[in-house]
Amino acid sequence: MRTRLQQLIACVGVILVVAACGGGPAGTSAGPAGPPQQGGSLTTLVTSGFAGSWPSGLDPATNTTGGANLSHMNAIFSGLFKLVADDDGGNARVEPELASGYEFEDGGKTVKVSIREGIEFSDGTPFDAEAVAFNWERAVDSSCTCAPRWPLVEEGGITVEGNTVVLKFTQPYAAVINSMVVSNANWIASPTALEKMGEEKFKMKPVGAGPFKVVSNRLSSELRLTRNENYHKQGRPYLDELIIKSVGGDQPAYQAVLAGQAQVFEGMVTTPLIDQAQGNPQVTVTPQPPTSPYVIQLNTKKAPFDEQKAREAIYYATDVEAIRKGLFGNRYPAAQTFTGPGGMFHDDTVPGYRTYDPEKARQLVKELGGLTVHLGTIKQYVAEQINTALQSQWEEVGIKTTIDSHELNSLIGNFNSGEWEAMLQTAGAWDPAAGVGVGFRFDSEAPFSGVADPELDTLLDDAAATIEPQERDELYAEAGKLISDKAYAPFILAFAPTNIAAEGVHGPGVTTKIPPVLVNTGIQWDEVWMSQ
Amino acid sequence: MTTTEPVTDDAREAAPGAVARLVHSPSVRLIARRLVAAVPIVLGVSILTFIVLSLIPGDAAQLLLGPEATPEQIAAMHRQMGLDQPPVQRYLGWLGGALTGDLGNSLVSGQPVTGELGSRLAVTGELVGLAFVLSLGLAIPVALLAAYKPNRLFDRVSMLVSITGLAVANYVIALLLVLVFAVQFAFFPAIGFVPIGQGIGENLRSMLLPAVSIAFPLFCFYTRFLRGDLVDQLRGEDYIVTARAKGIGPGQVLLRHAFRNSSFGLLTVVGLNLGTLIGATVIIEQIFALPGIGQLLLQAINTRDFVVVQACVVVFAVVAVLANLVTDLLYAVLDPRIRYGNR
Numbered sequence: 001m002r003t004r005l006q007q008l009i010a011c012v013g014v015i016l017v018v019a020a021c022g023g024g025p026a027g028t029s030a031g032p033a034g035p036p037q038q039g040g041s042l043t044t045l046v047t048s049g050f051a052g053s054w055p056s057g058l059d060p061a062t063n064t065t066g067g068a069n070l071s072h073m074n075a076i077f078s079g080l081f082k083l084v085a086d087d088d089g090g091n092a093r094v095e096p097e098l099a100s101g102y103e104f105e106d107g108g109k110t111v112k113v114s115i116r117e118g119i120e121f122s123d124g125t126p127f128d129a130e131a132v133a134f135n136w137e138r139a140v141d142s143s144c145t146c147a148p149r150w151p152l153v154e155e156g157g158i159t160v161e162g163n164t165v166v167l168k169f170t171q172p173y174a175a176v177i178n179s180m181v182v183s184n185a186n187w188i189a190s191p192t193a194l195e196k197m198g199e200e201k202f203k204m205k206p207v208g209a210g211p212f213k214v215v216s217n218r219l220s221s222e223l224r225l226t227r228n229e230n231y232h233k234q235g236r237p238y239l240d241e242l243i244i245k246s247v248g249g250d251q252p253a254y255q256a257v258l259a260g261q262a263q264v265f266e267g268m269v270t271t272p273l274i275d276q277a278q279g280n281p282q283v284t285v286t287p288q289p290p291t292s293p294y295v296i297q298l299n300t301k302k303a304p305f306d307e308q309k310a311r312e313a314i315y316y317a318t319d320v321e322a323i324r325k326g327l328f329g330n331r332y333p334a335a336q337t338f339t340g341p342g343g344m345f346h347d348d349t350v351p352g353y354r355t356y357d358p359e360k361a362r363q364l365v366k367e368l369g370g371l372t373v374h375l376g377t378i379k380q381y382v383a384e385q386i387n388t389a390l391q392s393q394w395e396e397v398g399i400k401t402t403i404d405s406h407e408l409n410s411l412i413g414n415f416n417s418g419e420w421e422a423m424l425q426t427a428g429a430w431d432p433a434a435g436v437g438v439g440f441r442f443d444s445e446a447p448f449s450g451v452a453d454p455e456l457d458t459l460l461d462d463a464a465a466t467i468e469p470q471e472r473d474e475l476y477a478e479a480g481k482l483i484s485d486k487a488y489a490p491f492i493l494a495f496a497p498t499n500i501a502a503e504g505v506h507g508p509g510v511t512t513k514i515p516p517v518l519v520n521t522g523i524q525w526d527e528v529w530m531s532q
Numbered sequence: 533m534t535t536t537e538p539v540t541d542d543a544r545e546a547a548p549g550a551v552a553r554l555v556h557s558p559s560v561r562l563i564a565r566r567l568v569a570a571v572p573i574v575l576g577v578s579i580l581t582f583i584v585l586s587l588i589p590g591d592a593a594q595l596l597l598g599p600e601a602t603p604e605q606i607a608a609m610h611r612q613m614g615l616d617q618p619p620v621q622r623y624l625g626w627l628g629g630a631l632t633g634d635l636g637n638s639l640v641s642g643q644p645v646t647g648e649l650g651s652r653l654a655v656t657g658e659l660v661g662l663a664f665v666l667s668l669g670l671a672i673p674v675a676l677l678a679a680y681k682p683n684r685l686f687d688r689v690s691m692l693v694s695i696t697g698l699a700v701a702n703y704v705i706a707l708l709l710v711l712v713f714a715v716q717f718a719f720f721p722a723i724g725f726v727p728i729g730q731g732i733g734e735n736l737r738s739m740l741l742p743a744v745s746i747a748f749p750l751f752c753f754y755t756r757f758l759r760g761d762l763v764d765q766l767r768g769e770d771y772i773v774t775a776r777a778k779g780i781g782p783g784q785v786l787l788r789h790a791f792r793n794s795s796f797g798l799l800t801v802v803g804l805n806l807g808t809l810i811g812a813t814v815i816i817e818q819i820f821a822l823p824g825i826g827q828l829l830l831q832a833i834n835t836r837d838f839v840v841v842q843a844c845v846v847v848f849a850v851v852a853v854l855a856n857l858v859t860d861l862l863y864a865v866l867d868p869r870i871r872y873g874n875r
Binding site for chain 2: 045048049053055056057064143144145200203204218219220221222245246247248249251252255256258259260261262407410412413
């Protein structure tokens with residue numbers, strides 16, 4: 001989430017940089033990798049409004065912003081599983097990392113996660129199934145919303161068999177492994193260090209089995225890490241030191257990379273600045289494959305959107321192409337369903353999807369005897385831009401529209417009150433069943449859903465429980481078609497942030513594409529290297 | 533070092549007299565009075581801050597737990613944070629701790645606020661101090677030169693620069709400075725802070741652009757203010773005419789007579805500008821990634837970490853009160869006729 005201050009700085013900065021810097025050769029992209037080189041200190045910048053905020057510390061059991069702090073957590077803890085992809089972001093898949101594999105039994109009601117042998121935490125204590133089970137029990141018992149929401153059986157939900165941890169569920173949960181990479185349960189802390197240090201100290205200087213160890217941690221400001229000599233991969237990490245620094249916005253971050261004070265900037269979202277960076281040969285610009293599209297949620301539980309005609313009018317009044325071109329220079333693809341092109345089970349189009357047709361929209365508004373809509377969103381640069389555009393488009397066809405944007409608290413209050421009419425939000429994830437996935441926006445029971453449709457609930461539940469990918473794909477396609485047919489929520493475009501790297505920096509997620517698990521990409525810091 | 537000289541009887545007799553003189557000195561009495569008066573001010577600020585923070589929408593527990601939190605989880609977090617207690621009890625608990633130097637623990641991180649503030653105060657203090665030195669150090673000579681020959685080239689150029697500086701927000705200046713001096717010429721770092729322990733040169737290099745970003749608008753304001761006041765003094769005041777009639781040269785009249793009187797106004801403005809400076813540090817520390825109080829305050833506001841916000845505001849209030857006290861003392865230094873102690 002970006003603050004107004006950051007938006008202001010970004011806007012002013014874009015003007016300044018565009019005015020001051022001439023364009024270099026256009027279309028800078030990932031350079032040749034070459035043989036990786038050992039050594040060096042790398043500073044990566046993260047914006048203070050999102051990934052650069054870790055106010056509750058870095059203990060996996062209590063870090064409420066873990067989903068945003070992927071770089072911090074992956075560098076310290078690595079992960080039982082990781083999301084990898086080909087360099088172009090294609091063929092994305094979850095692979096075991098500190099785990100050695102997994103196995104479903106009992107039709108998906110049991111999953112056995114085997115742990116890689118011979119691994120140690122950075123404090124020299126063994127990383128084994130006991131440690132994983134200890135962490136998972138601690139996570140499940142945590143009051144933190146970062147706690148995994150596994151449908152565990154009451155007794156013996158988490159058990160250890162040799163160097164394997166067994167999870168038993170009350171119902172099939174096939175998405176558990178894909179969900180792991182968006183869950184704090186993926187990060188395993190050293191039980192010995194935790195006991196020795198106590199929770200308050202541990203959250204400041206956590207100990208894991210990742211490629212780096214914590215040297216110092218100033219919350220939401222700077223995390224300084226050094227190479228973990230106990231890391232399980234021979235010769236990794238390449239870097240001697242990794243510094244994660246929080247910075248006030250895209251513009252200062254970009255300038256810091258140009259000035260050589262940082263080598264990587266994760267999560268640039270300001271479109272004109274991305275354009276500017278792409279014309280600059282000093283940096284490598286890597287737009288990440290989008291996974292979570294923007295969607296206009298319509299509250300079908302109350303007027304005016306309890307009537308399908310009103311919902312259809314919104315579909316026909318929304319000119320997605322104009323928004324894509326006018327606001328974002330065709331940078332982000334249009335979406336018709338809840339997964340972006342970088343995600344699993346993506347479909348570019350949905351049969352029968354209603355696209356822009358102002359005449360039909362006008363006709364429907366006339367039939368309804370007028371339509372007045374209040375459209376909200378969260379305070380965020382991209383979302384607010386889209387909302388402003390939507391307001392003018394809807395007004396064009398006679399829909400009286402007011403817009404506003406909320407801080408998170410106020411947004412939640414709006415959803416909880418049930419009084420909202422329309423909200424621009426993001427929906428989905430790399431795996432639609434993972435994290436803040438499609439159910440979050442469309443399930444009847446979810447507090448942030450405007451839809452109450454048992455047929456859709458069944459489709460989404462079945463898709464999350466099914467192991468066979470082809471079957472899942474079909475179920476999600478059916479769910480997407482149902483959302484479209486009933487005109488529950490028009491999708492806009494699939495957005496993902498861009499990573500910027502200084503010349504000579506290479507690595508997966510930095511100069512290659514990995515789909516964002518939720519919002520940002522999980523960079524594989526053990527593989528990142530710098531030309532010396 | 534210790535003295536080996538014997539203490540004489542005269543010295544013994546003189547000591548109580550010296551203490552008495554010190555106690556009855558107008559300046560000491562002023563300091564004592566103002567410090568006593570500062571107590572209700574700081575207390576008032578803390579109460580007001582607490583009330584405002586209690587009234588504004590937003591909940592640290594909700595923000596911390598995220599949108600998926602259940603009411604039970606939020607209630608549990610409220611208990612853990614102590615937010616389930618009545619506001620008066622919470623305030624008194626905080627005040628009791630603050631009086632012993634314990635500003636409480638952050639609602640979000642659980643870490644002690646006093647230690648965090650201490651380390652960050654040094655960064656913000658250096659930033660503000662450097663900005664003051666730069667702005668005043670440049671504004672005074674420029675204003676004197678401009679007032680020496682008003683409406684000539686130097687005066688007009690300085691006016692143009694000042695008006696430009698006043699019209700441009702400090703974050704724009706900051707981004708421009710980074711673009712020129714960090715990106716293009718690499719004279720200074722674009723972000724980051726080097727502690728003074730790692731070398732004063734590197735420390736100053738890391739602080740110069742942020743300090744100039746804050747100092748430049750202040751320099752422009754002080755220059756225009758002082759120049760205008762000096763020109764008024766030089767044009768119309770009797771004491772200037774008298775000085776000139778005595779044959780004192782224009783330079784001496786400007787420096788020893790007009791400037792001395794004009795510095796009162798400047799001093800008042802500088803004292804009042806402290807609030808602006810605090811606001812500026814919040815923005816500038818964000819842009820330059822400086823680990824100061826401004827950055828901490830913004831983070832705390834975003835996470836509704838009321839304990840940290842409260843502590844930051846109280847620290848700022850104490851600094852403002854002390855700055856006003858120093859300003860009042862400087863009045864006495866500048867004008868010996870002022871006898872605060874006799875008021």
